[in-house]
Amino acid sequence: MFLSELMSVEKALKIIKNVEIGFYNEKIGLKDAYNRVIAENVKSLLDSPPFDKSAMDGYAIKAENTFGFSETNPAYFKIVDRISAGQLSNVNLKNGEAVQIATGTPIPEGANAVVMEEYTHAKSNDLEVATTLTPGENISFRGEDIKKGELVLNTGKLLRPQDLAIMASAGHDKIRVYKKPVVNVITTGNELVKPTSRLQGGQIINSNYYTLKSLVESCLAVPELSHCIDDHNLMKEQLKRSLKASDVIITTGGTAISKGDVVVDVVGEMGEILIHGVSIRPGKPFAFGIIDKKPVFMLSGYPVAAMVQFDVFIRSYLMQMQNIDWKPVPVSKIASKKIPSTLGRMDYVRGKIEGEVVHPQMIKGSGVMRSMVKSDCYIIIEENLEGIDEGESCDVLMYDRLKV
Amino acid sequence: MFLSELMSVEKALKIIKNVEIGFYNEKIGLKDAYNRVIAENVKSLLDSPPFDKSAMDGYAIKAENTFGFSETNPAYFKIVDRISAGQLSNVNLKNGEAVQIATGTPIPEGANAVVMEEYTHAKSNDLEVATTLTPGENISFRGEDIKKGELVLNTGKLLRPQDLAIMASAGHDKIRVYKKPVVNVITTGNELVKPTSRLQGGQIINSNYYTLKSLVESCLAVPELSHCIDDHNLMKEQLKRSLKASDVIITTGGTAISKGDVVVDVVGEMGEILIHGVSIRPGKPFAFGIIDKKPVFMLSGYPVAAMVQFDVFIRSYLMQMQNIDWKPVPVSKIASKKIPSTLGRMDYVRGKIEGEVVHPQMIKGSGVMRSMVKSDCYIIIEENLEGIDEGESCDVLMYDRLKV
Numbered sequence: 001m002f003l004s005e006l007m008s009v010e011k012a013l014k015i016i017k018n019v020e021i022g023f024y025n026e027k028i029g030l031k032d033a034y035n036r037v038i039a040e041n042v043k044s045l046l047d048s049p050p051f052d053k054s055a056m057d058g059y060a061i062k063a064e065n066t067f068g069f070s071e072t073n074p075a076y077f078k079i080v081d082r083i084s085a086g087q088l089s090n091v092n093l094k095n096g097e098a099v100q101i102a103t104g105t106p107i108p109e110g111a112n113a114v115v116m117e118e119y120t121h122a123k124s125n126d127l128e129v130a131t132t133l134t135p136g137e138n139i140s141f142r143g144e145d146i147k148k149g150e151l152v153l154n155t156g157k158l159l160r161p162q163d164l165a166i167m168a169s170a171g172h173d174k175i176r177v178y179k180k181p182v183v184n185v186i187t188t189g190n191e192l193v194k195p196t197s198r199l200q201g202g203q204i205i206n207s208n209y210y211t212l213k214s215l216v217e218s219c220l221a222v223p224e225l226s227h228c229i230d231d232h233n234l235m236k237e238q239l240k241r242s243l244k245a246s247d248v249i250i251t252t253g254g255t256a257i258s259k260g261d262v263v264v265d266v267v268g269e270m271g272e273i274l275i276h277g278v279s280i281r282p283g284k285p286f287a288f289g290i291i292d293k294k295p296v297f298m299l300s301g302y303p304v305a306a307m308v309q310f311d312v313f314i315r316s317y318l319m320q321m322q323n324i325d326w327k328p329v330p331v332s333k334i335a336s337k338k339i340p341s342t343l344g345r346m347d348y349v350r351g352k353i354e355g356e357v358v359h360p361q362m363i364k365g366s367g368v369m370r371s372m373v374k375s376d377c378y379i380i381i382e383e384n385l386e387g388i389d390e391g392e393s394c395d396v397l398m399y400d401r402l403k404v
Numbered sequence: 405m406f407l408s409e410l411m412s413v414e415k416a417l418k419i420i421k422n423v424e425i426g427f428y429n430e431k432i433g434l435k436d437a438y439n440r441v442i443a444e445n446v447k448s449l450l451d452s453p454p455f456d457k458s459a460m461d462g463y464a465i466k467a468e469n470t471f472g473f474s475e476t477n478p479a480y481f482k483i484v485d486r487i488s489a490g491q492l493s494n495v496n497l498k499n500g501e502a503v504q505i506a507t508g509t510p511i512p513e514g515a516n517a518v519v520m521e522e523y524t525h526a527k528s529n530d531l532e533v534a535t536t537l538t539p540g541e542n543i544s545f546r547g548e549d550i551k552k553g554e555l556v557l558n559t560g561k562l563l564r565p566q567d568l569a570i571m572a573s574a575g576h577d578k579i580r581v582y583k584k585p586v587v588n589v590i591t592t593g594n595e596l597v598k599p600t601s602r603l604q605g606g607q608i609i610n611s612n613y614y615t616l617k618s619l620v621e622s623c624l625a626v627p628e629l630s631h632c633i634d635d636h637n638l639m640k641e642q643l644k645r646s647l648k649a650s651d652v653i654i655t656t657g658g659t660a661i662s663k664g665d666v667v668v669d670v671v672g673e674m675g676e677i678l679i680h681g682v683s684i685r686p687g688k689p690f691a692f693g694i695i696d697k698k699p700v701f702m703l704s705g706y707p708v709a710a711m712v713q714f715d716v717f718i719r720s721y722l723m724q725m726q727n728i729d730w731k732p733v734p735v736s737k738i739a740s741k742k743i744p745s746t747l748g749r750m751d752y753v754r755g756k757i758e759g760e761v762v763h764p765q766m767i768k769g770s771g772v773m774r775s776m777v778k779s780d781c782y783i784i785i786e787e788n789l790e791g792i793d794e795g796e797s798c799d800v801l802m803y804d805r806l807k808v
Contacts, residue, residue, distance in 0.1 A: 034617070035618075218438070230489055303573075372566035
């Protein structure tokens with residue numbers, strides 16, 4: 001198939017984007033919710049802090065009793081109670097009285113300020129306060145952080161440590177989040193074997209197994225791996241099992257464009273092929289289909305092509321399924337040498353960034369994994385460009401920024 | 405304790421950095437090695453590709469037989485064999501002969517090029533080739549990607565999907581990686597309870613449990629959580645258990661500077677306190693000690709202070725333990741309003757970025773988690789600054805860039 005017959009990347013992405021996504025959610029323990037996306041608006045069940053509490057270790061007093069006093073002219077108090085963390089004082093504090101108080105404990109009735117220990121001098125129950133306090137000083141007031149009934153988190157947020165903290169403070173120990181999609185990866189190919197130092201004639205190590213598993217993990221989704229040889233019926237059986245067990249299917253291999261190839265044939269028979277062949281390099285033999293409303297992404301058997309296809313066509317889909325607000329954001333760099341390309345084709349050239357410059361890794365062959373290992377970014381050459389000149393600025397997508 | 409008696413952040417970081425790190429490593433399955441750090445230099449056990457293979461679906465031929473031929477004047481061949489994936493051809497190819505060949509299969513003896521199916525027309529065993537090929541065209545040569553004995557990965561690399569792929573292609577299905585540190589987090593405080601809507605007098609929800617667990621996870625380390633009330637003997641017992649079960653200990657609460665407080669006292673008794681009180685806001689009551697050569701980071705009970713202390717003092721240590729090459733990289737933004745600070749103290753003000761501008765979140769109180777939830781960065785105000793003026797540029801550390 002020639003370039004003119006291939007689908008543009010833009011059109012392919014539009015087709016994939018239009019596939020209805022099944023959003024599922026589940027309730028999980030708050031302690032397991034880091035890096036998950038919240039699927040509900042959450043209101044606080046209580047005020048936080050739940051009572052006026054001391055923000056310091058020190059003494060609860062009436063601020064008025066310190067007015068006009070200072071380091072050289074201290075005010076005198078009588079210590080009438082001492083409370084440590086988790087305790088309450090029953091004292092109703094009067095003028096000239098002080099209650100020793102720990103950080104986080106409730107302010108006793110009658111007190112309206114806390115003087116830090118640093119500004120006091122105590123001897124038995126006699127206390128000198130060497131400063132002037134304003135009412136409210138060193139008190140965290142009830143509801144200051146969160147008020148009961150207040151919205152604390154909105155649906156759709158990727159949960160960070162502080163978001164879990166506010167959920168907890170709002171009284172919740174469970175949280176409703178979007179489910180992680182289960183992604184069944186089927187590597188295909190009679191020739192593929194596990195890593196070994198002793199290959200037999202014609203055997204190739206199945207490196208896609210490892211790449212695809214970790215690529216799926218980098219999207220916070222759950223990979224399930226299987227392997228199938230190039231056999232129509234076995235592939236059909238495998239796809240049936242995978243459809244039952246997962247939300248998304250990814251295959252590698254068997255997507256040749258020029259002739260019938262097992263994977264695309266079987267998917268077409270069981271469902272509908274919406275894309276077959278995209279004007280991208282590497283990655284031209286990409287296919288996409290739907291079986292029983294589930295998306296089937298068919299990647300090339302070539303390791304580098306498969307990685308590029310994953311990053312271009314699958315990554316954002318898996319993010320969307322979890323409602324993660326994610327976009328690949330290219331940065332601008334200067335090309336250290338000329339990068340040829342062809343009008344009408346999108347190129348993902350591997351690059352290595354050095355300051356403001358990017359060095360294209362001109363290693364030929366889409367099977368050459370070394371180009372991915374030695375690089376830290378894709379240089380994206382859009383369809384309307386015939387290449388990038390030396391010294392010209394170009395769009396660069398850093399691998400590090402692809403994951404969540 | 406007053407500012408002048410507090411340790412500078414720089415000095416505290418130097419002390420922590422000088423604590424000898426116990427590097428441990430373990431051999432794990434390659435499939436589980438994503439986002440781990442390799443702890444050995446790895447050489448390839450074989451050539452990859454392991455044989456000269458076809459880069460295309462097409463026909464293996466002698467390139468010389470196509471010289472001078474073209475679309476209008478095709479060359480003619482006889483198809484003498486057909487091999488699909490995983491198969492070998494025993495043919496020793498002669499002039500005018502062709503072997504149909506699948507992508508990835510070994511090139512038959514005698515052939516030196518592969519013509520893509522697109523440029524051919526076959527009828528039974530007769531083949532027309534409508535192009536001229538150069539010797540080597542569409543062949544991936546043995547060892548083109550990796551040569552046997554060649555170094556494929558160096559120790560100290562955080563493993564990406566492509567790094568796993570090259571390990572596999574080099575024949576390895578196991579890999580030696582740095583161990584993830586086990587971090588025992590002990591939250592302390594009599595008043596702390598699990599999230600609930602019904603707090604009893606003096607009780608506070610233990611939000612640090614969730615923050616610290618996920619902060620440790622964000623460093624790719626393994627959190628183990630425990631809780632202890634403010635009791636000298638119980639704390640001692642808990643620390644003994646934690647020391648046995650973990651590589652690093654983090655505590656929250658009980659670090660007040662002005663007086664003896666349980667955690668710091670017990671750690672001092674069991675080992676040595678190296679830091680107690682740092683000129684940082686929030687986070688002043690930070691302490692650090694060593695027991696049995698294991699680091700004990702003692703954080704404030706205040707949720708925001710504890711987060712800042714973790715990000716400033718612990719994060720890079722946990723990265724180092726896994727040999728992850730990580731540094732917090734601030735970016736420059738313009739302050740949307742004046743941010744006051746004090747000379748001699750480092751401030752971590754929460755900020756919200758909007759394009760090139762950062763809005764400081766001026767919410768008072770280090771216990772106020774909402775300031776962390778509403779913000780997406782720290783605005784760092786160094787010790788030698790008295791604050792930042794409106795419109796002045798300032799250093800900003802994005803939360804998103806803190807995790808690996």
